[in-house]
Amino acid sequence: MQYTEKVLDHFQKPRNMGQIPNASGVGEVGNATCGDIMRIYLSIENDIIMDVKFQTYGCGAAVATTSMLTELVKGKTLEEALHITNADVAKELGGLPPVKMHCSNLAADALKVAIEDYRNQQNQKGE
Amino acid sequence: MKVIYLDHAATTPVDPRVLEAMLPALTEVYGNASSFHQIGQAARKLVEASRETIAQAIGAKPGEIYFTAGGTEADNMALFGVTEALKLKKGKHVITTGLEHHAIYDTFLWLKDQGFEVTTLPVDEYGRVNPKDVEAAIRPDTILVSIMHANNEIGTIQPIAEIGAITRQRGVYFHVDAVQTVGHVPIDVKEMNIDLLSMAAHKFYGPKGVGALFIRRGVRIKQQLHGGAQERGLRPGTENVPGIVGMGKAIEIALECMQEEAQKEQALRDKLIQGLLKIPDVRLNGHPSERLPGNVNVSISYIEGESILLSLDLLGICASSGSACTSGSLEPSHVLLNIGLDHPTAHGSLRLTLGRQNTEDEIDYVLQVLPDVVQRLRQMSPIWPGNLIEKK
Numbered sequence: 001m002q003y004t005e006k007v008l009d010h011f012q013k014p015r016n017m018g019q020i021p022n023a024s025g026v027g028e029v030g031n032a033t034c035g036d037i038m039r040i041y042l043s044i045e046n047d048i049i050m051d052v053k054f055q056t057y058g059c060g061a062a063v064a065t066t067s068m069l070t071e072l073v074k075g076k077t078l079e080e081a082l083h084i085t086n087a088d089v090a091k092e093l094g095g096l097p098p099v100k101m102h103c104s105n106l107a108a109d110a111l112k113v114a115i116e117d118y119r120n121q122q123n124q125k126g127e
Numbered sequence: 128m129k130v131i132y133l134d135h136a137a138t139t140p141v142d143p144r145v146l147e148a149m150l151p152a153l154t155e156v157y158g159n160a161s162s163f164h165q166i167g168q169a170a171r172k173l174v175e176a177s178r179e180t181i182a183q184a185i186g187a188k189p190g191e192i193y194f195t196a197g198g199t200e201a202d203n204m205a206l207f208g209v210t211e212a213l214k215l216k217k218g219k220h221v222i223t224t225g226l227e228h229h230a231i232y233d234t235f236l237w238l239k240d241q242g243f244e245v246t247t248l249p250v251d252e253y254g255r256v257n258p259k260d261v262e263a264a265i266r267p268d269t270i271l272v273s274i275m276h277a278n279n280e281i282g283t284i285q286p287i288a289e290i291g292a293i294t295r296q297r298g299v300y301f302h303v304d305a306v307q308t309v310g311h312v313p314i315d316v317k318e319m320n321i322d323l324l325s326m327a328a329h330k331f332y333g334p335k336g337v338g339a340l341f342i343r344r345g346v347r348i349k350q351q352l353h354g355g356a357q358e359r360g361l362r363p364g365t366e367n368v369p370g371i372v373g374m375g376k377a378i379e380i381a382l383e384c385m386q387e388e389a390q391k392e393q394a395l396r397d398k399l400i401q402g403l404l405k406i407p408d409v410r411l412n413g414h415p416s417e418r419l420p421g422n423v424n425v426s427i428s429y430i431e432g433e434s435i436l437l438s439l440d441l442l443g444i445c446a447s448s449g450s451a452c453t454s455g456s457l458e459p460s461h462v463l464l465n466i467g468l469d470h471p472t473a474h475g476s477l478r479l480t481l482g483r484q485n486t487e488d489e490i491d492y493v494l495q496v497l498p499d500v501v502q503r504l505r506q507m508s509p510i511w512p513g514n515l516i517e518k519k
Binding site for chain 2: 063
C-alpha cells in the first residue's frame, strides 16, 4: 500500500490515542463487519474542545485519519471543529490512496457524532 | 533492515539456477521455436526438453502438457475449453467449491451468467470437501468437476485422489487447480485420475508469466485463442522460450528437494503456529495437518488485517491477509467466509507462507515481535475487551 510519510508517522505514533472517562461526548462510526470502527471522545468546556481521544479498529489509514483529526480539533470551538471535513483530514495527511478515501476516511464524521452526543446531553440537562 | 519474506504463496523468488538456465534462451538461442532454421530448431529443442521434464514431474506424457502464460490462463483454458466442447453434447452442469482461487471462482460466475448450472459443494470448518458430496452432486448432465488441490489462503489439501476415483468412474472430467502444490506436494495425474491440471512456474521458484495446463489425452476441449499451430493449435502464440526453460529447470530442482524442503518448512510452520496460538484470542484457519507444508493462516481477534500487515512491513516482515482492506473490494476473502468465519474474524486474518530460504531465526524474530504488534493494535481498538474495563 502506498501511504505517505505522514500517514505512516500517525500510524506508528498515534496522537491522543485512548479514552476519556466521563467524556462530554462520544461519537462512533463504522462497524466490525465492514472492518472499520472509529470512536472519538471529547472533553468540552464553554464550547471549546479541551481534550480529545480516539480508539480505532481498522486499517492504517483509519488509524492515521482519526489520529490526525484529534490534532486538528484540540483547542478549537465546536463551531470551528464542525467545519473540518474528511477531505481536510486526508489533505493534512498528504493524501490517501484512492481506495481509502471512502471507507477509511470517516474521522470527521465520528467527531460530528460526538459533538451531537454532547449537545443532546446538554439539552437533556437543560430540560 | 533485513527483509523477511513470508509470502511464498503469492510468489517465490527465481532460483539462481533457474535464471542461469534461462539466460541462453534470452541471448544465443533467441529463435522462434516454429522457425525452420537452426536457431529456431535450437529453441524448439529447449521447449520440448522442458515439456518432457514437466510431464514427468506429474506422471503425464509430454504431449499432454500445454504451455500458457500462467495459472489463470490455464484455469480459464480448462473451464471454457471443456464447457464449450461439451455443452451441446452432454449438458451444462458443473461442480466446484466455494474455496477456489478467483481464476476459477470468477470464471464459474461468468459461466453461470452464460446459462451453466454451477453446484458449489459444501466444505467443513477446515475447508475440506467430502468426496461423498462430489459423488452425490454428479448428474447425467454434469460435464466438469473443478476442485483445487490445496487452497492458496488457508493451505488445506483436498482428497484429490478419492475425488478423482469417483469422477473417473462416473465419466465426468476432473480439473484440478494445482498452482499451490506443483513442486511442493507429490502429484501423479494417472494415480489421482486427474483429467486437467493447472500450474504456474512462479509458485515454485520459476519465472512469472509462464504456466501450463495438463490435458489428459482424449479429453474433449475447445481452443479459446485462435492463431498459429503452436501447442498443437490449442494455444497459439509464439512460445515464451525463456519462461518455458525456466519452468522446466524450476520443477527439476523442486522435485529433487521436495521431501527435504517440505520437512523443513513443516517444522518451521508448526513452530510458527504454536507460537502464534500462545497469543490470546488467536485461531488457526485451515486444516491442522492436511495443509501445505509452508502455510500458516491465523485470525487475530479485535484487530484488522491491513494494520497488522502494515506494522509487520515496517518491521521488515512481508505477509498477507484476507481482510477486505487488502482485497481491493469491500468484502473479506470468500475463502474465509466460506469456512464459516464471521466478517470481523476474516478481517483479522494473517497469512504467513514459508519458502526455501526461510530460517528458524526468522521465525523466532516474527514470534518475538508479533505479540507486541498485536498488543499495540488491540490497545487502540474500541472492540478489544481489555479496553472495555477502563470505560466506567
